[in-house]
Amino acid sequence: MVTTSPWHLAFVQRHGAKLSESRDTGPGPTGSLGFEAGGVWQHATAVVSDNLRGGAYDAELATTDPLRRIHVGIVPTGPGVVSVIANVVGSTSGVGHAGIAFGAPRGERQLGFGERSNAVDQRGNTVENYVAEGPYQPDERPFIAAFVPPAGYHPRDDAAYFPMPWLLSTRGYGFLLDGGPTSNFRLGTDQPGAWSAEVEGSEIAFRVFAGPRPAGALSRMTAAVGRQPPAAAAFYFGPWFQPEGGNQPSIDRLRAADAPASLANTYTHYLPCGAQQGHTASEGALTSLFHGAGLAVTAYFNPMICTSYHPVWDQAVAQNVVTKNQFGQPYVYKYTGSTVFLVGQMDFTAPRALPFWNGLLGEAVRNGYDGWMEDFGEYTPSDARSADGTPGPQMHNLYPALYHRASLLFAQTAPRPLARFNRSGWTGAARWSQIVWGGDPTTGWGFDGLQSAVYNGLTMGLSGVSLWGSDIGGYFSLGTNQLTPELLIRWIEMGMTSGVMRTEGTGFALPAKPRAQIFDPDVLPAWRRYAKLRTQLYPYLRAADAEYQRSGMPVMRHLALVYPRDPRAVARDDEYLFGPDLLAAPVLEPGAKTRSLYLPRGAWVDLWRSASFAVRPGELHLGRARLLAGGRRVVLPA
Template sequence: MLLRLCAVAVAAAVPVLAPPAVASTVDSGALRAETGPDVSFTDHRGKPVLAGSRGSLAFRTAAGWFASTRVISERRKRGAWHATLATTDPQGRRLSVSVEPDAEGVLALTAAVRGDGAPVQATGAFFRARPGERYLGFGERSNGVDQRGGEVENYVAEGPYEDDELAVIPAFVPAWGFHPRRDATYYPVPWLLSSSGYGVLVDNPETSVYRLDEDGSGQWSVEVEAPRLELRVFAGPRPAEALRRFVERTGRQAPVPDPFVFGPWYQPSGNEEAVLAKLQARDAPLSVAQTYTHYLPCADQLGREDAERARVGRFHAAGLAVTTYYNPMMCTEHPDYAAAAAGGALVEDAAGAPYVYRYSTLESFQVAQFDFTAPFGRELYGRLLGEAVADGHDGWMEDFGEYTPVDARAADGTSGVGLHNVYPRQYHCGAAAEVAGADRGLARFVRSGWTGSASCSPVVWGGDPTVDWGFDGLRSVVTNGLTMGLSGVSTWGSDIGGFFALFENRLSPELLKRWIQVGAVSGVMRTQANGIDIPEKPRPQVWDDEILPQWRRWAKLRTQLYPYLVAADAEYRRSGLPIMRHLALAYPGDPAASAVEDAFLFGPDLLAAPVLDPGLTERSVYVPRGKWVDLWRSATYRESDGSLQLGAPRLLGGGRQVTLPAPLDELPLLARAGTLLTLLPPDVDTLASYGDDGPGVSLDERSGQRALLAFPRGRSSARLESGGGLR
């Protein structure tokens, strides 16, 4: 890594590294920077937080890396340090460096290459890795939670995909929207959260790469494909405090717009009325019906507006909220395309025309995409969103956002390279602003993102997973949820059942049942009834007789847990701690807890250990220190009404590996001893505020009733959402 790279650079340039100059300190309260040719960070007492390597700032050309060597000049201004550093570059280029306070406990560092010479490929910073340190965060990732030992690319793209799928994906996805990597993601955040209790965020819009002790040399680095590096370092002293500071500076996830978001979502299919009637007749709670009329890109609703409104009305009458579909593209055949092109509403190519490319799912279309830096682009998109609002919809899938061509240009002059990664933020924040005045809360659920887009994205889902158990399947779903939580996103869920069923992959009843269980303890519980199947194959559904009892059980629990979810969301608003909570956030001093990637805290007091492999009937899990109650050995699920009845508690001691029973109808759940669990009455069928005259019981009808389950032999507290009385 750095030592090897710097040795090459020095040998080429022949200078000898000068001894380090006396360091100058930049103070942001809880975090200080010790500056010079190398930059390191300490806490307010001088205890090391993040140590820079020798020659810690550097840039790369085709000839290799060139590192900082000495301070040529420096000055202080309003608490900031500005300096010019010599480097090992034989062409004499220098680094212009600034370190300044960004907020309490946050420092900003910039390093820019100055002088003429061979093109700069990247600018980077190099740091020492502590023994046992884990590197978490990075936005939504599927290949692991702890990325130490590998590299992480920060580029908005489709994926990832299983190895045997990679050959067919270019037929569907434009080249700039697809990187065939296992760390590929719709929602990267160039954010490293260390288990040692600090965070680092790259602020550049260009693609960046973290190299995390790949070769075991005890160093890690971050580089950005630009002649200027911009990053911020966040103090802890624990991971949870660093995450809180990150969320405060980049924006909390947009508020949950309506209670129905925390209820069960399902996707109707086939005979919608018959399926809904069956689910409700079997006492299976439902709060949201996801429909997918594509208002964009091609205006599929045109000519069927009356039918669309009637469909929405039927679901509302049954007590469900209803969502529909948008993405940021416009078909060249859309009736508004000519006006959009003439008015500058679309991202353009080098010639100044709309940048048209092929968009493919099961069909292919020629499309251009909206330019949210253009006033008319935002205005027109807002008007088109208003059509779904007028039709009665309560939100929509706000899909895609990964396909910005890297050779395009925006109305504000931004190049495609500068636009590609930030486009999801512009897209989702532009949509949020355009519908901010709607007369009801709108559940906009997105898959793409970048730093800062969470503040405009009330619901995030994990994109299109593979119908499988392992990588990019159910196991990766848990990884996705944990990495998103470690990156400041709380209201997150997956496609229950998966999306891509290519080649031999097939959704089995067992896989669907286990996925339902994971969904029940995610930030959002939503199903996916169909997807892309090659070749075509049937899929089990939540309303099938074999699956329905499982769906009912976990939908019942999910709905009853609404007060608990509201309290967990309120805690996120206060502290940045997500609903799906990696154990490193709660037990930072326990290395075994920080290593767990397949179990997590669901809210503050429930430990979920989902089964992620086929054929298992028990589950080994590391239980953190303290006393825990095995929920299903201590409480009974009553099939008759879906309620929980407490019996004699089975207590488990933590700080050790435990094997829990896990029959197919059971998700291993532990409650912290002393937990106070606030529940809705079990007869609540929907969290939506529709269908007063419908067949089910709504949240509003039980607004004054709550049950409290108290788990013994410990101390705890619980918050009630406003209006909830106990019984």
């Protein structure tokens, strides 16, 4: 709905909420459609000319800047989906941002935004949409900044490996910024009753998705930008582990404990530097060992190539499949792993990139691997040049989708099902991401640790990603942070109720310190219990994945997706539905003996007080069901 004088834009659902352009003004983009030039925001005032043809609306708008106007195009692109593109008409010199703001009634929660660690409801925050490492804990950031290239790191609490410029409102609409520019949402920070979106550059493009409920808007969005592929193999849904203390001993310990597993994560780094060179026989023996135990096994790749990796680096340069600098030479930067390497990165827009990439991945498959960690993807510099001409600032955010697309296209031609798990992403990356994992969290209970892992899973689900899992146990143990048996057990419990159940066995500790393992005597019984339960839930998980394919409903379901009219359910960010029928409330505090949670409306079976776990066979036996009435808060044993 458009009002011409004064200019005003609103989106009205037949049976849902109205999204109306803000009439307030304030700092930043708060107000009508506008742009920033020289630090001052100018806004649309009235329609100068317009045209409506075939459902598409075009208009030229006068603004508070007498020398510049705004052209806007509004087009329905599907049932319940409207696309808007607006750009500055006149000189764009000095124009730094384009933006728009909308009203935000009291009580509205603003969810989504890709994978975020600081919050699930971002109302009251400024959220940056930029692919980066992190967030890491504040006192860790100076250490991290010394090792990560500047393009890959913004020291912010909302930093994200897999951001999406996507807002899902509990009022039942979704808003998605299109394209690759870095952008920001200001969610009540400039005006408490308004939120805004601003994009670097002189053009803003976005889509609005109708609900009328949040799940409906999410379904429309995921149908438009793509959902994750269906799980390629049963082993996706079983317990994954990282061998510790030797491959055969790890297998033997799990077998002796009768602890099921479906996949072993190993980390021979085929890239960046070719750690497999000269080890073809031992690589084949390693994969055969795990296959003989009935396990799938993964290797490691990232999109970088060491300049010392010969002849691969020389071939990549000769075939022009490496990202270039402004002088047309391979863009080389420092990458820190076990040591510091000079690397370039694949340019997946280059004409020969896909065949070249296929050759690198194919070596691992020929050696027997069933997939790999598909690491990184966050480091594209702003002054990089790609073969297709995409500017560096936009390619930075678009790169992960191109990277994961290339890998999935290869995986779909492989002689057996493969599992790739990646951490980086952006809008559109989900359709190329078989599995997403949450990057490198801190081995702690709170921010960037276990609590944030819950936030990560929920925000990913609210952004259209279902097969997601965290590093069970965390990765970075810096300073006093340490993985204790209690923390590991609580993380195992949370991991069991994630899209993917996957442990991290080593991580990085400074100073060096002991790290609890799933094989430890005080942890193994808990690992076995939840690995058994995970395995027994296989049909349930398969059905949940099929539902995601149909509707975009994730495995980890924020209660707003299922109970949108229950305000107390919508407000919970520390519990969720695991599939359609199981309510999960991970224990997030050390030493907890009880757990307070909200039961949504209806009748619930208290599983742990209605079933007994038979230790020897590792089976749950249902006794007399203990029913709990919903619509209230309850306190249960932890």
